[in-house]
Amino acid sequence: MKRRDFLKAAPVAVLPAFLNGLSVKAFGASPLMAALAGANNDHVLVLIQMVGGNDGLNTVIPLDEYSTLSAARSNILIPQNRVLSLQGSTTTGLHPSLTGLQQLYNAGKLHIVRDVGYPDPNYSHFRATDIWLTGADSTQVLSTGWSGRYLSYEYPNFPTGYPNTDMPDPLAMQIGYFLSPVFQGPAVNMAMAVADPSSIYNLVGGAPDPAPATPAGDELTYIRTVAAQTNQYAGVITAAWNSVTTSQLTYPTGNDLGDQLKVVARLIAGGLKTRIYMVSMASDGSFDTHADQVDSADTTTGKHADLLTKLSQAVKTFQDDIQQLGVADRVVGMTFSEFGRRIISNSSRGTDHGAAAPLFIFGNKVVSGITGNSPTLPTNPTDNDNIPMQYDFRSVYASILTDWFCVPTTDVSTILLANYQQLGLVQNTDCTTGVHEINQQAGVNLISNYPNPFTSATDITFTTAGGHTMIQVFDSTGKLIRTPIDQEMTPGRYSVRFENEDYATGVYYARFQNGMVQQVRAMIIAR
Numbered sequence: 001m002k003r004r005d006f007l008k009a010a011p012v013a014v015l016p017a018f019l020n021g022l023s024v025k026a027f028g029a030s031p032l033m034a035a036l037a038g039a040n041n042d043h044v045l046v047l048i049q050m051v052g053g054n055d056g057l058n059t060v061i062p063l064d065e066y067s068t069l070s071a072a073r074s075n076i077l078i079p080q081n082r083v084l085s086l087q088g089s090t091t092t093g094l095h096p097s098l099t100g101l102q103q104l105y106n107a108g109k110l111h112i113v114r115d116v117g118y119p120d121p122n123y124s125h126f127r128a129t130d131i132w133l134t135g136a137d138s139t140q141v142l143s144t145g146w147s148g149r150y151l152s153y154e155y156p157n158f159p160t161g162y163p164n165t166d167m168p169d170p171l172a173m174q175i176g177y178f179l180s181p182v183f184q185g186p187a188v189n190m191a192m193a194v195a196d197p198s199s200i201y202n203l204v205g206g207a208p209d210p211a212p213a214t215p216a217g218d219e220l221t222y223i224r225t226v227a228a229q230t231n232q233y234a235g236v237i238t239a240a241w242n243s244v245t246t247s248q249l250t251y252p253t254g255n256d257l258g259d260q261l262k263v264v265a266r267l268i269a270g271g272l273k274t275r276i277y278m279v280s281m282a283s284d285g286s287f288d289t290h291a292d293q294v295d296s297a298d299t300t301t302g303k304h305a306d307l308l309t310k311l312s313q314a315v316k317t318f319q320d321d322i323q324q325l326g327v328a329d330r331v332v333g334m335t336f337s338e339f340g341r342r343i344i345s346n347s348s349r350g351t352d353h354g355a356a357a358p359l360f361i362f363g364n365k366v367v368s369g370i371t372g373n374s375p376t377l378p379t380n381p382t383d384n385d386n387i388p389m390q391y392d393f394r395s396v397y398a399s400i401l402t403d404w405f406c407v408p409t410t411d412v413s414t415i416l417l418a419n420y421q422q423l424g425l426v427q428n429t430d431c432t433t434g435v436h437e438i439n440q441q442a443g444v445n446l447i448s449n450y451p452n453p454f455t456s457a458t459d460i461t462f463t464t465a466g467g468h469t470m471i472q473v474f475d476s477t478g479k480l481i482r483t484p485i486d487q488e489m490t491p492g493r494y495s496v497r498f499e500n501e502d503y504a505t506g507v508y509y510a511r512f513q514n515g516m517v518q519q520v521r522a523m524i525i526a527r
Helices: 003-009 031-037 063-072 099-106 125-134 146-154 197-205 215-230 234-242 256-269 303-324 393-403 409-416 435-441
Strands: 016-019 022-028 044-049 060-062 084-086 089-094 110-117 172-175 189-194 276-280 331-336 357-362 369-371 447-450 457-464 467-475 480-489 492-499 506-514 517-525
Touching: 044 256, 044 303, 060 063, 063 089, 084 099, 089 099, 099 110, 099 303, 099 357, 110 393, 146 189, 146 393, 146 409, 146 435, 146 517, 172 256, 189 197, 189 276, 197 256, 234 256, 256 276, 256 303, 303 331, 303 357, 331 393, 357 393, 393 409, 447 506, 447 517, 457 467, 457 480, 457 506, 457 517, 480 492
Parallel strands: 044 276, 044 331, 110 369, 172 189, 172 276
Antiparallel strands: 016 022, 022 189, 060 089, 084 089, 110 357, 331 357, 447 457, 457 492, 467 480, 467 506, 506 517
16 A cells, blocks of 8 residues: 555544553644633533433432332333432432442542433434534534633643643543544644543553554554654653653553543643543443343343443542542533433333433532432323433533533533533532633744734734635534635734625634644624
8 A cells, every 4th residue: 555545544533543552642723622621720520421321310310209110111211229229319220330430429439410411312323422522403413512712711822832831731631532623623633532441551652553554554653653753742742651660559450440540530640731531441342222221130230230340430439549649629520312212111121212311510620419300200101202411411510510610600601612501510619710821821922913802803813834725714513605815925023904795603613724834713793
């Protein structure tokens, strides 16, 4: 295979780079990443994706609706005497596999949000996942992720001039093979991803990941060698890893989520300023339990029980680990899945795609308890009946951005493209001032606009090094609406006026491109 053919065969959406054998993928700025990276403190968020659509009714069990559940899902329901009790609650219990989460709840380190979803839910795995990761409405397609949008707001000059003394580390990291658009931003990706936990060990040990003994393997080795010369994050990651000399707790074996969280714990304890980590249970199995969700002889065992055991053991060990390492007060974790399952089970001892489902928020700084009531279930549910949504998933994002990452409420509404209900999930006593201003100035600023927000017009100012220069304006869905500049220019600082040609109010992005350099600025059209 020729080198150019090998490169043509690489995925377009995610371009891999390799640093000293560490398989790394860069992700564009996304709404979530932008919001989380803009924190005015040293707080960290760990996102845990439960791939496949988790059965919430067998995870967080509404004991006050148990008789209805008995009739609706008798072939999969957990026996009432096996449900794990929660301190202070008589109406809610947990699947018996979730003993670790039960311990965290009873210790005041776990919050349960009941029946999280969104209006007009989509039951496709791909589309529903995209909605959760971008923060879109069910009828809306967004080209940025919810975390990436904030990072580009918090670090508007990224990636020009990064890493730097104010932010020397990756803004976000994903560990695991499952690639997520949550970090996709308006122009560039705001995160790096490690293909699997073993790659971290290869990186810090200076050993390359093995390449196949094929022509494609030779090309892979070539790309790794070239990329390793320019990747500037290898050193800080290795330094953070090596700075942790205390022994970590023993994580559960055969648990890929645990392997990922072990790496995350060590990097956080090593001092990385990385704001968000993304891990996934994809390698542990899918929560898409249409059949054999439970064993026929014992509904407390089976596929679903095995997955929940891995989740519970990995999260509990991770929380104990970061506690031992002295960084637990900096970290909050959140689980999510693309949808729940139907109320009624099917004849294959499984459940089909549904709507709302509970999620977990954990950490030392969570507000312990349960948000929401037991779901209201029909007396005689049919195959098509779903759990009604109590809370919009973007309310969870908004609450974390506001209370954990100290983002002003007006900015959160801009990042999430609407104003969502605040839920009070974590303590908000650690917000400080000054860091946001430092982040805004980090890197090299090549494009700005004033006024911002604006109503009728704004002036876009940019600095070009000369040669082909382009300014494009996109709406929040990624649609190109104007190209004010597209020409050869001499070096210098210029300004171009952008008129509001009766565009809708909301967030727009001015993208600057000069040769290989690009940068994006968020602009807001107000009433």
